[in-house]
Amino acid sequence: AQSVTQLGSHVSVSEGALVLLRCNYSSSVPPYLFWYVQYPNQGLQLLLKYTSAATLVKGINGFEAEFKKSETSFHLTKPSAHMSDAAEYFCAVSGGSGNTGKLIFGQGTTLQVKP
Amino acid sequence: EAGVVQSPRYKIIEKKQPVAFWCNPISGHNTLYWYRQNLGQGPELLIRYENEEAVDDSQLPKDRFSAERLKGVDSTLKIQPAELGDSAVYLCASSAAQVAGTQYFGPGTRLLVL
Numbered sequence: 001a002q003s004v005t006q007l008g009s010h011v012s013v014s015e016g017a018l019v020l021l022r023c024n025y026s027s028s029v030p031p032y033l034f035w036y037v038q039y040p041n042q043g044l045q046l047l048l049k050y051t052s053a054a055t056l057v058k059g060i061n062g063f064e065a066e067f068k069k070s071e072t073s074f075h076l077t078k079p080s081a082h083m084s085d086a087a088e089y090f091c092a093v094s095g096g097s098g099n100t101g102k103l104i105f106g107q108g109t110t111l112q113v114k115p
Numbered sequence: 116e117a118g119v120v121q122s123p124r125y126k127i128i129e130k131k132q133p134v135a136f137w138c139n140p141i142s143g144h145n146t147l148y149w150y151r152q153n154l155g156q157g158p159e160l161l162i163r164y165e166n167e168e169a170v171d172d173s174q175l176p177k178d179r180f181s182a183e184r185l186k187g188v189d190s191t192l193k194i195q196p197a198e199l200g201d202s203a204v205y206l207c208a209s210s211a212a213q214v215a216g217t218q219y220f221g222p223g224t225r226l227l228v229l
Contacts, residue, residue: 004157036220043119043206043220044158090157101146101210102171103218105157 002027002093006106014114019063019078021109023091026072031093033074034103035065038088047089050074061085086113117141119221121207127227133195136224140188140209147184148208148218149192158206164190202228 007022025031032051036044048059055067065076074091088110092103120139128134140147145166150158161180163171166187175182179198184190194201204223210216 009155034217041222041225043222044208045220046217049217092157101148101163101216102160103148103150103158105159108155108157 002031002104004091004093004104004106006089006091006109008109009107010110010112012112012114013081015083016080019076019081019085019111021076021089021091021111023065023074023076023106024072025074025091025093027093033065033067034092034094035059035063035074035076036090036092036105038090038108040087044090047076081111081113083113083115086111119207119209119219121205121221121224123224124222125225125227127229128197129229130199131196133193134197134226135194136192136205136207136226138190138192138207138221140190140207141211141219144209144211144219145187146210146216147190148210149182149190150206150208152204152206152223154203161192161205197226197228199228202226 003026005024034049035047037047038044047063048057050057050067058064063078065074067074088108090108091106094103122137147164149161152158162175162182164184182192204225206223208218208220210218
């Protein structure tokens with residue numbers, strides 16, 4: 001069965017500092033991986049997705065993630081945090097045998113950005 | 116292009132009452148999903164439709180939950196009767212293709228059962 005683990009339910013950074021949100025996945029087949037962001041009282045917005053093309057994926061708002069098969073990781077990074085980045089971030093996996101179309105989400109990581 | 120529309124945005128009901136949520140997906144998206152998001156957790160799939168057909172409803176509590184997608188466009192999710200544990204955010208999403216197709220989410224319906 002596929003699963004996603006997000007390390008750290010809360011991450012706090014200073015404005016301008018590096019953002020690193022960790023995601024590890026479990027999948028018996030090559031996965032499709034996603035990062036979504038959720039602002040308070042809103043739905044989920046796609047930041048970026050990996051679909052077996054380039055291992056370094058660039059998304060919106062300056063975020064990027066690197067797929068590392070050997071580490072089964074898909075960590076999200078941003079070089080310089082902005083106050084507007086404060087939100088909940090979800091890593092998700094989809095695809096593979098018996099899981100077509102279904103997104104399996106991690107528990108989420110709340111990003112706090114301090115001035 | 117209009118996004119996924121959901122209504123109502125908020126709903127407060129007493130336990131044992133019925134409740135219904137409505138979703139209008141992005142035009143042309145054949146696949147529609149209903150997820151439930153409990154407080155402090157990631158969303159979990161309840162049901163997935165391909166056009167009018169429910170192709171994955173294995174996580175839908177069928178004793179009290181029902182869903183329909185007439186004509187393969189709008190969808191309604193119903194709970195009857197509601198229980199305290201049903202308090203959550205119900206998210207609707209749609210996509211244009213399976214597997215790697217990006218899922219676009221609506222704003223959700225926040226349900227509180229008293």
